[in-house]
Amino acid sequence: MNEKEWNSIVGKDRMICTYKYLNAIEKSEINDCRYYYPVVYEEGRIIAHACVYFISTELDAFAQGITKKIIDLIRRKWKGFFVLRSLECGTPVALGSTVSFREGINQAEVLSLMRREIENLAKKLNIGVVLFRDFYDEELGVFDNLTEAGYNRIHNLSNTKLEIRWKSFDEYLNSMRSNYRMKIIKRMKKCHRENVTIQVLRNFSRYADELERLWTNVYYHATEYRRERLTAVFFRNIDQYLGERSGIILVKEDNMPIGFGLLLFDDETLTSMFFGINYDYNKDHFIYFNLLYKVVEVAIEEGMNDIDMGITTLVPKKDIGFAVAPLNMYMKHFNPLLNKIVPRAFEMMTPQDNTGPRRVFKTDRQEIKKEAKMFNKTESFSEQVSIKTE
Incomplete structure (x- = not known):
């Protein structure tokens, strides 16, 4: 063909x-x-x-x-x-x-x-x-x-989606109600360490074996869904065949991978496909949560219209503004x-969402547009915490 x-x-x-x-x-x-x-x-x-x-x-x-x-x-x-x-x-x-x-x-x-x-x-x-x-x-x-x-x-199982309507990650955070925003800030500080980096890589085949190992950790921890088994071959193929239209968010401590998220860059949608985590570090670093936050940041920086964040673990996704689809x-x-x-x-036997809606953002879409003009007067998140990137 x-x-x-x-x-x-x-x-x-x-x-x-x-x-x-x-x-x-x-x-x-x-x-x-x-x-x-x-x-x-x-x-x-x-x-x-x-x-x-x-x-x-x-x-x-x-x-x-x-x-x-x-x-x-x-x-x-x-x-x-x-x-x-x-x-x-x-x-x-x-x-x-x-x-x-x-x-x-x-x-x-x-x-x-x-x-x-x-x-x-x-x-x-x-x-x-x-x-x-x-x-x-x-x-x-x-x-x-x-x-x-x-x-x-x-x-x-339901998907989760977020429409991107912010011009920066700071603006996204400042549009949130304080309890949701402060929870994110607190968790991001856990990754704000000299020996921790969060990278976005478009060429990631060399990490394929590590990605398989980290993904397998999540597979065996899963309680909501477990069917497809991924190997290093899968990650190499995604990188090889999709090139710049795929990428990973890679979290390292002392240059050792401890978490990742696999991304697909579609025309106007950023799709988050899979996560992998070293659970020995997850409690101290909130790796999974920081991967979610980085997905949102990448989507904003890339000018995407929306994000598909996938099935399962609906509560942490709802807590950062995602809607169930x-x-x-x-x-x-x-x-x-x-x-x-x-x-x-x-x-x-297919579980459905029963966690109820979240009111994460202070305003609706129209009011957010009005507040955008005032954004420069608000405190920048970058003044509160930053994460070393490569």
């Missing part, structure tokens, strides 16, 4: 649908994934395409409490218990739909054609479940037609009886 031809129908801020991104993911040896690319042509030109992949998922990946304990107990005797083999339309390590349409086509008709071919592929592979992932409420539109073909619309997906089991059970079981 020609890269230029493939990318010709990929819209703005859809890096996960681009040729290079998909190539990087396919070659990254993630779990037991196998990848397929349905492409629809009309009179010799591409009018739609998608990425679909096979993956095995432990359905209790989201389960908690007594439910998780019971499933673990049964799985000691029956390893395949509650393991879902599915063909998913999406990408295993990012949020968002991978279906792309050329403008001006009949999307419902083309989606129906693509859906039938994906189902035929699933049957050839002896896979009983098909999913179309991940759609925000405002994106459902034509995809709700999938329900007429037997699909169940269910919720996925619900995601939907469509699931179908080819067995009619199981199609009534499996999607609902999956949904029941």
Whole structure:
């Protein structure tokens, strides 16, 4: 497939649908994934395409409490218990739909054609479940037609988003209510040490082994979600294939990496993909929180419109102004009886946000614009604390 031809129908801020991104993911040896690319042509030109992949998922990946304990107990005797083999339309390590349409086509008709071919592929592979992932409420539109073909619309874990409306990190902090602002300042001071640096790197392949180690720490600490396994190969591929459109925030103490955040620089959106942490240092340095703060700072400096901060750990993200963005997906089991059970079981085990909203900022958007003129009269955060950078 020609890269230029493939990318010709990929819209703005859809890096996960681009040729290079998909190539990087396919070659990254993630779990037991196998990848397929349905492409629809009309009179010799591409009018739609998608990425679909096979993956095995432990359905209790989201389960908690007594439910998780019971499933673990049964799985000691029956390893395949509650393991879902599915063909998913999406990408295993990012949020968002991978279906792309050329403008001006009949999307419902083309989606129906693509859906039938994906189902035929699933049957050839002896896979009983098909999913179309991940759609925000405002994106459902034509995809709700999938329900007429037997699909169940269910919720996925929610994404978190922040619209960037500040010209500097100081302005962002000064727009906050004092209790939220002072919490950030206090935690940032924990990283304000002579032997600690926070760097933004666009060339990071040389750290791939360290990134795998730090990411694995987070993987085994996770209580909300654990599915995809990443290796050094993944981090090298992201750097190699995406180049300047990817980067990391790297935290070091005495020149030793102790934390990182992986970033994708899309057209107007900064996407924070994964974090890695050395937990021996996290309590003293608040590494995770300082990585979150640095993501916001980078987005502002790069002139991005918004940030996608990803699923899980919603409370610390809400506390710095992020809003929860619900995601939907469509699931179908080819067995009619199981199609009534499996999607609902999956949904029941997918935790949703129950932490309530935060009022982080002092004013709404319009009032912030009015206050911007007065910003130079307020105390600069840089006068309170600074972090050594390289």
